[in-house]
Amino acid sequence: MAGDRILLSHGEGGKRTRDLIRKTIARRFDNPVLAPLFDAGLLGRVDGEIAFTTDAYVVTPPVFPGGDIGMLAVCGTINDLAVCGARPVAISCSLILEEGLPLDLFETVLDSIKAAAAEGDTFVACGDTKVVEKGKGDGIFVVTSGVGIVRGGWRPRPANIRPGDRVLLTGTMGDHQVAVIVARQNLALDAPVVSDVAPLSGMLLAALDRFGDQVRFMRDPTRGGVGVALNEMAESSKARILLEETLLPVRPAVRGFCEILGFDPLFLANEGKALLIVDGAAAEGIARLLREHPHGSGTTIIGEVTEGAHGVFLRTAVGGLRAVDYPVGDQLPRIC
Amino acid sequence: MAGDRILLSHGEGGKRTRDLIRKTIARRFDNPVLAPLFDAGLLGRVDGEIAFTTDAYVVTPPVFPGGDIGMLAVCGTINDLAVCGARPVAISCSLILEEGLPLDLFETVLDSIKAAAAEGDTFVACGDTKVVEKGKGDGIFVVTSGVGIVRGGWRPRPANIRPGDRVLLTGTMGDHQVAVIVARQNLALDAPVVSDVAPLSGMLLAALDRFGDQVRFMRDPTRGGVGVALNEMAESSKARILLEETLLPVRPAVRGFCEILGFDPLFLANEGKALLIVDGAAAEGIARLLREHPHGSGTTIIGEVTEGAHGVFLRTAVGGLRAVDYPVGDQLPRIC
Numbered sequence: 225m226a227g228d229r230i231l232l233s234h235g236e237g238g239k240r241t242r243d244l245i246r247k248t249i250a251r252r253f254d255n256p257v258l259a260p261l262f263d264a265g266l267l268g269r270v271d272g273e274i275a276f277t278t279d280a281y282v283v284t285p286p287v288f289p290g291g292d293i294g295m296l297a298v299c300g301t302i303n304d305l306a307v308c309g310a311r312p313v314a315i316s317c318s319l320i321l322e323e324g325l326p327l328d329l330f331e332t333v334l335d336s337i338k339a340a341a342a343e344g345d346t347f348v349a350c351g352d353t354k355v356v357e358k359g360k361g362d363g364i365f366v367v368t369s370g371v372g373i374v375r376g377g378w379r380p381r382p383a384n385i386r387p388g389d390r391v392l393l394t395g396t397m398g399d400h401q402v403a404v405i406v407a408r409q410n411l412a413l414d415a416p417v418v419s420d421v422a423p424l425s426g427m428l429l430a431a432l433d434r435f436g437d438q439v440r441f442m443r444d445p446t447r448g449g450v451g452v453a454l455n456e457m458a459e460s461s462k463a464r465i466l467l468e469e470t471l472l473p474v475r476p477a478v479r480g481f482c483e484i485l486g487f488d489p490l491f492l493a494n495e496g497k498a499l500l501i502v503d504g505a506a507a508e509g510i511a512r513l514l515r516e517h518p519h520g521s522g523t524t525i526i527g528e529v530t531e532g533a534h535g536v537f538l539r540t541a542v543g544g545l546r547a548v549d550y551p552v553g554d555q556l557p558r559i560c
Numbered sequence: 561m562a563g564d565r566i567l568l569s570h571g572e573g574g575k576r577t578r579d580l581i582r583k584t585i586a587r588r589f590d591n592p593v594l595a596p597l598f599d600a601g602l603l604g605r606v607d608g609e610i611a612f613t614t615d616a617y618v619v620t621p622p623v624f625p626g627g628d629i630g631m632l633a634v635c636g637t638i639n640d641l642a643v644c645g646a647r648p649v650a651i652s653c654s655l656i657l658e659e660g661l662p663l664d665l666f667e668t669v670l671d672s673i674k675a676a677a678a679e680g681d682t683f684v685a686c687g688d689t690k691v692v693e694k695g696k697g698d699g700i701f702v703v704t705s706g707v708g709i710v711r712g713g714w715r716p717r718p719a720n721i722r723p724g725d726r727v728l729l730t731g732t733m734g735d736h737q738v739a740v741i742v743a744r745q746n747l748a749l750d751a752p753v754v755s756d757v758a759p760l761s762g763m764l765l766a767a768l769d770r771f772g773d774q775v776r777f778m779r780d781p782t783r784g785g786v787g788v789a790l791n792e793m794a795e796s797s798k799a800r801i802l803l804e805e806t807l808l809p810v811r812p813a814v815r816g817f818c819e820i821l822g823f824d825p826l827f828l829a830n831e832g833k834a835l836l837i838v839d840g841a842a843a844e845g846i847a848r849l850l851r852e853h854p855h856g857s858g859t860t861i862i863g864e865v866t867e868g869a870h871g872v873f874l875r876t877a878v879g880g881l882r883a884v885d886y887p888v889g890d891q892l893p894r895i896c
Binding site for chain 1: 568569571572573574575576577578596597598599600601602603604605606608609610611612613614615616617618620639640641643644646649650652653654655656685686687688689690691692693695696697698701703705706707708710715716718779780782783784785788792796827829886887888892893894896
């Protein structure tokens with residue numbers, strides 16, 4: 225009801241807790257696994273290799289252009305499974321609410337969780353809700369975990385990366401982080417920037433179905449952006465990755481924002497993008513397939529794997545070469 | 561290092577984040593699933609029905625007599641799986657840290673997580689760490705999820721509960737909640753009360769192995785205590801549960817504490833206890849088996865299922881009968 229707020233008694237385990245769980249939460253996520261409200265959701269037998277992931281979401285503000293913390297959490301979990309080659313089977317959802325949270329904001333987030341799970345072809349199998357005193361939290365934190373089944377034997381194989389492989393990125397960089405910063409600071413941009421938050425499992429699993437091990441390794445470049453994700457990929461594969469600055473896709477509004485505020489789009493978070501390192505011969509075909517999907521329409525080849533010591537390097541627009549290293553505490557926190 | 565604290569930059573995704581994850585967290589949990597630091601932990605094939613659970617832990621203070629928030633989280637997750645008849649396979653661990661958290665407290669909690677997982681015969685397969693600004697959190701919140709395999713076809717079957725079944729409790733009530741309240745308020749008790757936090761999977765799964773469907777339904781009476789857990793059990797089974805007040809196990813120190821402060825031990829949280837509703841004929845045998853386990857040495861039969869409308873009732877020491885209903889916002893928050 226408008227004006228209603230979360231109270232400490234919603235978290236005490238008594239009648240209010242039970243009513244909140246039954247009437248506001250469980251009824252919304254009604255499904256045969258959650259409905260009995262057992263201590264665990266019983267998923268039945270699953271045939272295949274299991275993938276398991278978790279992420280905590282503390283984004284501020286909890287609602288931003290293009291999404292909210294609930295959608296972000298579910299998409300993030302689906303994407304972490306997808307880049308490991310796994311189809312999401314079920315999602316868990318733990319909520320830490322600050323006393324005073326408006327109930328209608330809470331319900332908005334719950335609706336987003338349900339909608340994002342449905343878009344990712346999965347569902348919420350179990351959950352928990354805790355309430356902390358005003359000043360001991362920040363509105364709402366959402367922690368999701370996911371169980372998935374790995375697609376027919378595929379797995380990330382960083383060791384298979386070799387010179388000649390190509391680096392694909394499924395769209396523009398930095399949209400999510402800029403959207404959140406703009407919302408947090410109440411900035412006005414000429415062109416609005418909307419978060420790219422989206423579940424990528426359908427698109428990425430289709431690529432694995434068609435191209436199998438020609439896709440060597442995938443990662444969703446969230447916190448830390450493309451720059452950090454590629455450094456981690458280079459490190460675990462001992463590969464040297466060379467990016468072409470002129471090929472890096474950045475929206476004009478994001479580029480303008482970065483130029484004014486001194487951010488590097490390479491290190492801005494994305495929540496609906498994937499990086500793929502793929503076989504060089506298959507790269508164009510994989511890019512075409514990804515572009516057929518609405519979440520991958522902006523897919524481009526942004527670089528390649530070359531001979532040499534591992535690391536990430538950028539060939540600049542003017543032909544120079546610079547190392548792309550981990551940033552040292554320069555980015556903004558709480559964008560996811 | 562003593563004196564070191566968690567900084568916002570530990571959560572920004574750059575070099576400090578990477579160092580914290582690699583040097584402080586991943587190295588501690590070193591195992592073949594977590595080690596590659598993929599976006600998901602790859603658990604391999606599992607044979608059987610999958611159970612999936614999650615819980616958020618916000619206990620204050622984070623360290624209390626008998627345990628800490630890390631041990632609490634892992635044991636809680638293991639126990640939620642165990643009461644659904646599932647052996648824990650893997651645990652996930654998401655951490656929300658408040659800026660300024662002493663690093664040595666953080667490491668203490670991590671050590672507890674590792675130790676509790678080992679005691680429950682499982683391990684941490686994936687994790688995430690976020691940092692929020694000072695005043696937007698409360699030291700440390702821990703959210704664990706668990707994947708388990710259900711023991712040979714057993715599942716909670718509330719519909720099978722019938723008059724003549726017995727209610728078992730594996731030990732004294734309220735130890736956890738009293739230990740936390742005493743620690744929070746810096747109270748001095750004549751006899752110290754220590755949290756009962758413990759992983760129960762070994763004990764409960766042994767009972768299922770031997771007694772199978774003679775165990776109808778199990779629950780760990782955490783937040784809301786034995787009173788709320790039994791009400792939920794009565795509701796989902798449409799059973800009438802009659803407790804004998806004289807049979808309810810309560811430590812003298814807990815009883816004294818409750819009498820002074822007006823708490824009812826029936827509604828105090830436990831973190832290392834299970835309630836079992838079992839076949840009447842098998843009850844003594846199951847109790848004997850549970851008593852053989854260190855975490856079940858105090859197991860007693862506390863009541864039975866009778867004919868009549870569903871609900872929970874208590875035969876008092878003087879022979880009266882009173883309904884045990886859900887408490888209405890009277891308990892204390894943040895005890896788990």
